[in-house]
Amino acid sequence: MFCRRPRGLRIGLALLCLALAPDRAWGQAAACAAFGVGGVLPTLARPALAVRTHLLCNRAYAVLASGVSRGPLWSAEHLTAAAVEAARSLPRRGVFAADQRLPPSDRAEIEDFRRSGYDRGHMAPSGDMADDAAQQESFLLSNIVPQAGDLNRGIWAGIEEAVRNLARRDGDLYIVTGPAFHARDLSRIGGHVLVPTSTWKAVYDPARNGAGVYVCRNRAVRPTCNEVTVDTLIRVVGVDPFPALPDAVKAARFDLPHPDAGPAERRTRRQMREIERLWRRWLKG
DNA sequence: CGGCACGTCAGT
DNA sequence: ACTGACGTGCCG
Numbered sequence: 001m002f003c004r005r006p007r008g009l010r011i012g013l014a015l016l017c018l019a020l021a022p023d024r025a026w027g028q029a030a031a032c033a034a035f036g037v038g039g040v041l042p043t044l045a046r047p048a049l050a051v052r053t054h055l056l057c058n059r060a061y062a063v064l065a066s067g068v069s070r071g072p073l074w075s076a077e078h079l080t081a082a083a084v085e086a087a088r089s090l091p092r093r094g095v096f097a098a099d100q101r102l103p104p105s106d107r108a109e110i111e112d113f114r115r116s117g118y119d120r121g122h123m124a125p126s127g128d129m130a131d132d133a134a135q136q137e138s139f140l141l142s143n144i145v146p147q148a149g150d151l152n153r154g155i156w157a158g159i160e161e162a163v164r165n166l167a168r169r170d171g172d173l174y175i176v177t178g179p180a181f182h183a184r185d186l187s188r189i190g191g192h193v194l195v196p197t198s199t200w201k202a203v204y205d206p207a208r209n210g211a212g213v214y215v216c217r218n219r220a221v222r223p224t225c226n227e228v229t230v231d232t233l234i235r236v237v238g239v240d241p242f243p244a245l246p247d248a249v250k251a252a253r254f255d256l257p258h259p260d261a262g263p264a265e266r267r268t269r270r271q272m273r274e275i276e277r278l279w280r281r282w283l284k285g
Numbered sequence: 286c287g288g289c290a291c292g293t294c295a296g297t
Numbered sequence: 298a299c300t301g302a303c304g305t306g307c308c309g
Contacts, residue, residue: 046286180286181286182286182287183286184286184287184304184305185305215309217306226308226309228308228309229309231309232308232309235286235309236286236287236309237286238286
């Protein structure tokens with residue numbers, strides 16, 4: 001992970017690579033670690049996810065970029081109330097750009113998203129960033145996945161806002177955001193960039209010593225969200241957002257604030273059929 | 286992701 | 298009318 005090209009490396013070689021890493025890489029890793037609970041960044045519980053990954057450190061978040069999905073697997077932040085205050089008075093702007101730290105074979109390009117039908121969805125949100133430089137870094141495509149517009153601009157935006165409000169109220173939060181890919185229905189845009197089936201946001205609240213995860217279906221028609229435990233995220237997605245947390249905290253349900261209701265969702269034909277089906281089952285007993 | 290439930294449809 | 302393969306949605 002610390003090496004630029006982990007392709008084909010086995011454990012021993014990876015350790016060697018770690019030992020030989022230049023000072024700058026060590027420094028980056030150390031700075032990065034501060035974004036994780038207890039100084040520990042997220043880990044991958046599913047080994048298949050680890051191929052062609054690159055750990056990238058930014059001013060306000062760390063991200064693990066995948067050359068397979070050509071996007072982030074997780075973005076980790078430590079969001080403070082002070083940062084939220086500063087972000088509030090900062091104009092929201094930035095320029096989407098390919099992340100030149102990644103080799104061309106492992107990164108998304110602007111053209112991949114053009115006319116794809118998907119929004120460029122931030123993992124670490126631009127609205128969390130307290131200064132211009134940090135905000136610009138959030139627009140790097142290593143922090144971006146293809147996201148359904150109604151999700152990105154609807155309930156997902158509401159979740160981001162609700163989480164910022166929680167950070168203001170409780171002082172600080174550790175937040176890890178990422179995509180989930182269901183092998184059953186994978187698609188790509190631009191021939192390269194994998195479209196996630198869901199996007200999720202894990203939140204640890206030190207003030208209340210609790211953690212929970214928002215999970216949203218990344219689809220155009222009915223992009224609904226729900227909450228699950230950290231345990232469920234680890235089992236299903238294969239990312240442990242908070243490895244340093246005790247098992248009891250990961251297993252416990254924890255109420256996260258509900259997002260502000262987005263624009264009223266209109267009822268689709270599919271949804272009507274579902275309602276009819278449930279109604280029939282109810283009548284049967 | 287995997288497991289279950291359900292709907293569709295083609296072939297008996 | 299029955300059956301199994303297949304697709305799709307939901308859930309944790």
